[in-house]
Amino acid sequence: MLQHLITQDAGLRMVPTDRDKLTTGVGQLLDDLRALPEGADPARTRTLSRWIGIGQMCLGHHAEALTFLRQSLDLAAASGNTRAVVATSLNLGDAHRYAGDMRAADALYRSALGTARSHHPELVDFALQHTGKYLMERGELVGAEAHLREALRLRIAKGDTELIGSTQAALSRVELLIDRAAAPGSDDTVPRQWNGRWTTWLQSHTTARSPDRWAEDFPAIRGAVRGLTAHQRVHPRHLRDQPFPAELITAMAQEAEQALTTSGYLHNGKWNAAVGDAANRFAGHVDLAAVVTESTGLEVEQPHNGVYIAYLEEGQFLDFHVDEFGFGEANLILCLKHERSAAAPTVSATVFIGADGYRACDLAAGECVVFDGAITPHGRTPLAAGERVTLISFGFRARDAAKRSAAHLPAAPH
Known part of the structure; x- marks a missing residue:
């Protein structure tokens, strides 16, 4: 709904491609939500609430983002749609992270990753990607790198070049942070970068799966x-x-x-x-x-x-x-x-x-x-x-x- 109006900044957080256009887009979705008749399909309400929340999060309106994403998550849980629960939990985790509430974000990411592993393996790479970026912001760089490498492996298997590129960008960011954290004069940086780059190249050219x-x-x-x-x-x-x-x-x-x-x-x-x-x-x-x-x-x-x-x-x-x-x-x-x-x-x-x-x-x-x-x-x-x-x-x-x-x-x- 709003994907074309959202990009990532240098820190890999979601931001508007054009703030005015995204504000207008969120306003239109709000009008659509308010115009729903009584007894409307809850799935429509859930979807609109989710995208309004994502848009508000990108605009920096944290309270509004949390309200709408929580509403969407509650509707997903009430309907038994575990796939939507995973996706919306990741969005709500991002909203808490952007608002500075890392404890709430942590619980949502862990829950989403666990549910994806047990019920929706097709969503595991998304849960790993979001969790990896959260760990990166927490400074837990080894854990971030591990999550993102697993996400990359899964996305290479999917063959989606856009998703692969997104994870490679996150990995590059983590590697840069690891380099900066290395003590002056340490020679650990070169091996860490080197091995990671070789692994990425190998997995993009062949696979042990086949x-x-x-x-x-x-x-x-x-x-x-x-x-x-x-x-x-x-x-x-x-x-x-x-x-x-x-x-x-x-x-x-x-x-x-x-x-x-x-x-x-x-x-x-x-x-x-x-x-x-x-x-x-x-x-x-x-x-x-x-x-x-x-x-x-x-x-x-x-x-x-x-x-x-x-x-x-x-x-x-x-x-x-x-x-x-x-x-x-x-x-x-x-x-x-x-x-x-x-x-x-x-x-x-x-x-x-x-x-x-x-x-x-x-x-x-x-x-x-x-x-x-x-x-x-x-x-x-x-x-x-x-x-x-x-x-x-x-x-x-x-x-x-x-x-x-x-x-x-x-x-x-x-």
Whole structure:
């Protein structure tokens, strides 16, 4: 109704393209709302109230915006239209944010994102986008970046260039704020920007969702990927028959299931949870640094971090990306549990893009893969029906400090 009269300012807030025209447009909608006869379709009332509220918000009339958007949300809830509840909750969250009430905004964004995930997956990217911009304004830049990257992945899958551009603009804004927040002389800025730009480029040129596209995609990205992976400190290696104690693998699988159930969070399309005592016992019992060093030739310290990862739903996948440098120079992903249906024609696999194409690693429980996550594009293909995968990922730092340098890395293509 008023979309053509609204744009975004440098801070990514909605503002009028022409204030006078937007004022006139809002006035016309107010006249339309007042002219509705008694007993009019509540959906019409809800829609008019929503757009009047959005327009008033863009004009800076906070009290009016909150009144009309709350009316629209109440009508959506009363009718049981959960799709409208999600959309209007995001608008009302924006209105509270613009008015400076971050607590009310937070509750609305969280509620909208939760409802979208459970009932309207087609709206998850919108909820992530609004929540990411809210977190950006709160100064929670890591969380903002995570939400926006997930939104970008979903929007690339949709193929809507306008939505992709909107999220890329928000990500660029977050990256700029992260750069400004970096301490003077810090060298963290370059790796963070670099990895994010490579991930954006990769996801706009290929996808782990559709293995059938790989042969078609690869010729267009071959040169860029070869230039990137020439800097790998660890080449991907699928390690089978490692002498890991089975009881420790089982204990971690049980701990992961509990952690994911009670405190798991969705990040970049996969479920994550913090590791606990079982993982610490495993790392203390098994010389993982020796496993990585012997299999790759890169001398590393014992793991400095770890996280449980799970893929639990049919079709769930992880699109191609490169990790932030802070996770380490080497990664080890160990499979704790891989349930699969014998009837499924394919199974999900960890997949890498290298100089010669795509390589998939189907990990069974107790098997692992080591690679350089900061430089090697990697992801996971979609789960088949009846499939569930639980993993643990460890990060290692190279003993040679020179191996940690981000100098001389190739810039992401435009």
